[in-house]
Every structure is written in structure tokens, then in C-alpha cells.
Amino acid sequence: MTTAPAGDALIALYPILATLTARTRQRLEARAQFLELPAGTTVFDERQACRGFPFVISGSIRVVKAAPNGRELPLYRVTPGETCIISSACLLGQAPYNARGVTEADTTLLVVPNEDFQALLGEQAFRDFVFQLFSERIADLMQLIEEVAFRKLDQRLAALLLGKGQRLHTTHQQLADELGSVREIVSRLLKGLAEQGLVALSREQIEILDPAGLRRLAGG
Template structure:
């Protein structure tokens, strides 16, 4: 492995310090650093999973794509985290069932499948993987609840409130985060503007009435 100092990796993933020396040496020798430009597809549906990714810098957006091209964001993976879909595919020896996209220029440390399976014999690493499963499943359950039970205007209002008083974002980016289409989000934003909740400008949304947005969001 090159271009991934052990100190940097251990800082991002402290669990690795709990591994026996032989396991750490195996990881260092076998894992490979991969650089991906912004917007690159890191993995795609039905592709085989060849390794376990550690994110060194940048980040991934994991989405579920529909046949019509729409995407539902599932979660993000930032440095110090890892991808449970990759873990599930390796554990189940199954292909990917979602798509991973580099949000910005991203560097990954990819641990081959055989070495991932060997590390699972180490209690500290096994606990780390299953703790991630627990956290991500909780996040995905919340996403399912929002999609199934909250109207899109409520979800949009909550999304706006979580991004600060002034957003530098396109309607398409908001639609992507909500798993919707730009035309619907634009129509909802226009309605918010007519109610005096927000002010719209090119690639900007300014929140004028946070309390009003909270009422819409139901929070």
C-alpha cells in the first residue's frame, strides 16, 4: 500500500489501533489507495464488490436509482466512516444493490475481500462493522419513515432548516437530496416564497421565516 500514512488511517479509524500487529501489517500490505474525481461512480448496481472501503478524504453519496433516472439518497460516507452496503455485499457475497458516487475528489483505501473476511475474526473490527450496521439501519429507518409518512413539502421545509439561513444550492440539488424531481421542488419553493417563508435568487434560497418553515415541517 502506498500514499496512505498509517498515522492518518489510524486517526480516522481508531479501531485499527486495537488490532494485533500482524493484522495491521496485513492491512497495510494488502490495501490499495484509489483516487476518484468528483462525480465519478465508485460502484454501481449489480457490480461485484471487490473490497471494503475506508474513506481517507472526500466523501461518497450512496443512492438508489429508479429506471426513470430518479435517485433516492440513502446516506453519505465521510472520512472515518465506511459503507454498509459494501459490507453487506461482502458478507452476503452478493452484488451491489445501490450506487456510490464521489461527491468531491475522493481517496479510498480498499481492503480486498479475503482480507476483510480475515479481519472479521478480530473482535474489535467485527464490533466496528456491526456498530456501523446499527447506526446506518437507524438512519435508513428514519428515511423510510420520512418518505412513507411525510409530505414532500414537509421534507423540503425540514431540509431547508437544516442548512442555515442562506443556502447556495440549485433546485436540482435539493430535488436530488429529497429523491424528487426539480419541477416539483421548484413549485414548492415558489409556494414558500409566495407565503413569505423564503426568498429565491439564482442558486440561492434565503430563509425569511424559520418559525413558519418549522410549522410546515411539523417540527
Template sequence: MTDTVPPELLALYPALGALPALLPTLAPVSVPAGTQLFREADACQGFPLVLRGEVKVSRSAANGRELELYRVAPGEMCLVSSASLFAGQPLSARGVATSDTTLCLLAPPQFQAALAEAGFRHYVLGLFAARMADLTGLIEAIAFQKLDSRLAAALLGHGTTLKTTHQALADELGTVREIVSRLLHRFERDGLVELSRESITIRDSAGLRAVASGG
């Protein structure tokens, strides 16, 4: 290892130990808080290895609103960058340093060469799977936050007992049955409803109204 390689690199990303030829190319770069490291639709410049600080990865909507997807701390992986490198496609989000940040960048050809080493490949795929699980949780949370109010509203105004199916409610709300079922079971755990075959009994209409209003 050359003097340009920080000692914490292997501690944070141990799989790099099997790639000694690449280590001298991984010189650290430090950027101040607020630095934009990559942008949506740009070509990915490499696989970032965060040593210190933090990177926020987010997407922007046409109306200017921003949705934070996740943050990359030291030793973690950027899903957007790795997916771009895997597929050879432009980046689907942007990354900004939230604090003074130090990182190394594994260039695309180096990343592809490193994937040929089984230990590094398994390590990256493991980090990829973990980050994907986090992102899936975010997607579900967003879907639930929008749907729980709509579902609660759909249950109200039909009396104490509503004769319907989970699939019928899903069709009414424009979603899938599995999400409706999860929300209904959550309502049941919270004491708002009681579920039975093709029937939903309202147990706490005031509580449902609070959910319907976003409370």
C-alpha cells in the same frame, strides 16, 4: 506501518490497529468529484475506508429518479458495501464521490479475514447498526411524507367526529397500524385532532386540509 499507509487511517478507523498484517495493503486512492466508485448490481470490490472527501450512496428508479440513501464521510461506513460483503451478493446501490475523495479499499478476502478478529468485528457491526438506524429513519420519513397527506384526507369529510379505529384507517390506506398511530399522535400534538377510543375528533380542519394538500 509502511509509508504508503496514511497516518489518519488508524485515527479514523482505530480497529485496524489490531490488524497490522493488513495495513501495508491499504494504499490510499484519490479520485476527483463526480467519480462513480461502484454501481448497482456489480460485485462489491471491497470495504471502503474514506479518509478525505465524501461518497453519496443512492438508488435509481426505473423512471430515472434518484433516491439518496446516505453519505459516507471520513471514519464512517458504507452500509451497502458491507451488506454486500456480508451476504456475498451484488451491490444494491451506487456510490459517487461528491468532492475530491481519498479512500482505502479493504478487499473482500481481507475483509472476511479481518472479521475473524473480535475487535474489528465488533467495530464494524457497531458502525453497521448505526448506519442501519439512519437508513430506517429515512424509510420512515419517506413513508410518513406519502401517508400524512393521505391520512389527513381520509379524516376529512366525515364531520367533526369520526368513529373509526387505527387499524381500519391503516387497512384503508394500505399500510400498518403502527404507522397510522404514530401519524395520528403527531396530528394530535400539532392540535389537528383529539384521539379517544375508536373515535377521532377534528380540532383544526383547515390545518388538516393543508396537510392533505401537501402544505
């Protein structure tokens, strides 16, 4: 909203903002911060104070929960048109972040300061929008908890491979990050899948040879 193109893009992605009163829109235009962040930038981290509410215009933010041993569990991604419920929760509860957000690609954000976010919540349409997305994100997180708690890692790996096309250009470490595991375990599981004829492995590439077999494995 600091420039017209950014404002037009923001309204296109978040139509709810077009319903705000003229006074509220003017306040956002004057106070919101426009940020362009390169891939790999830490947008927020655990125990940091939340300084504002991000609207994603381009790129994406990967939100993870980190363990003391360095392992990470991916929670969700924030892409254009979506919101970060952890940021919302921190602002609503006036609490620090309990997760980490990192840009996956070059990312453009508009960050609304805390006090202005509180003012936005005073408008019924925006408040309904935030809580609707809260509901959707919580449903996604409940599904993640179910997968982590009740599905074996090989099942989750098979499901992950099926969602990325016939030929994947990725590393074992990247897959481990997606699964919240470690590279050595994922490498061992991939070797087992290759021995079963389900996939073919090469440097930073995995080819799906037997999608039906992977689907059977993913389904348990």
C-alpha cells in the same frame, strides 16, 4: 496505508485499526489499495460485484438507490471515519451492489480486498465495530423510510432547507436529488414557499426569511 501519512490519517479516523494484531496490520499495508478519486466518480454501481471494503480518508461518498426512470433516493453519505454498510453487506453475503455510490468531492479511499476484509472480521474488536455501525446505519435508514412514507414532500423540503443555514447556495435540481424527487416538483414547492413569504428565491440561491414558519411546516 500505502504511505505513512495515509496510515497515520487512517488510524486517526478509524482508531479500531490500531487494535489489530501486528500480522493483520502488515497484511493490510501490503495489500490495501490507496485511491484518489475526483468529485463525481462512481465508486460502485448496482449489480456490480463488490471488490473491496472502502475506508474514507477524505471527501465523501453519496449512496443512492436509482429507479428505472432515473430518479434517485439518497440513502446516506459515507464521510471520513464512517463505513459503507452496503459494501459490508455485499461482502458478507457475497452479493452484488444494490445501490450506487458517487463521490461528492475529491475523495481519498483505502480499499481493503474482500479476502482481507474477511480476515479483519476474524478479530473481535473489528467485527464489533462493523456491526455497531451496521446498527447505526439501519436506524438512519428506518428514519428515512418513515420520512418518505409518512411525511409530505413539502414538509421534507422545509426540514431540508432549515438544515443548511440562512442563505443556501444550491440549485433546485440539487435539492430534488437530496429529496429523491424531480426538479419540476421541487421548483413548484419552492415557488409556493416564496409566495408564503417563507423564503426568497434567486439564481442558485435561497434565502430563509421565516425560519419559524418553515419549522411549523416541517413539523406538520
